[in-house]
Amino acid sequence: MGPDGGPTILALPALFEEANRTRAILVGVLRRLADAGWSVALPDLPGQGESLVPLAQATLDDWRDAAQAAAARLASPIHVVAVRAGALIDADIAADSRWYWSPLTGAEQVRELTRLRDLGDGEGYAGNVLSDALLSQLAAAEPTITPPPRVVRMATDPRPADLKLAGAAPWRANEPTADPALVANLADDIAAWLAACAG
């Protein structure tokens, strides 16, 4: 999306079911940024999105490698925009800045997945087959904090953040949502953050 040439926004979506629930909002945000003149990339990770790789074979290292490979093909400088557990994927990218929407620790993601498995029919994680290797890698993963990221969260989330936004958390809603005010607020905050980074 957007023009060729840097700087480039590299977007890393949420993982698993949360990716589906947040995709419309993320795409809406990125489209606004592209319309504002940013060049924007949204790679598919192995086993996620349109990727043909079975999720059961995916590992966290594969995802980090894929994200780094995507970054290597883009014009620098690279600015990371990550949603939820997407903030666990950018560790190997030499980004100029990182902007995280409600980042999760790997341990929190694993706890959510385990709860889904335990409450479900016992088959996989809400329909996903995940390897033990992926789960143990995730459990130890933390969001990257160099350079210090800007963190945006929903107002209902008591964790610390640079900005809190009103609205329902789309990764929890059982129907995909595309709250236009939330899309606009997220895009505006990314644009202001990137302008401050460039300045």
Next chain:
Amino acid sequence: MKGTRVIPEGTNEIEKTLRAVLADVLSLSPERVAAFTPETELFGALPELDSMAVAGVLTELEDRLGIVIEDDEVDGEMLETFGALTTFAATKVLN
């Protein structure tokens, strides 16, 4: 005895949080959730509350109320009615 269940003090805020969580996770209108009474049946009665939504409700309650819900505490009984879930959450917060 139904209807005379002891509701711990300080439950108002918790009940408000619970209504907001149910509205957000189950994509229900605030009006509908505002009309919930302690007797309103949840699990098994609300089609929106499938097992995945239960996971979302529990995790969101943990976040917003600062509590930890162990897996072995989750059963049909605490999810049966709005009152039962409120009492469960209140007991967690106050203990």
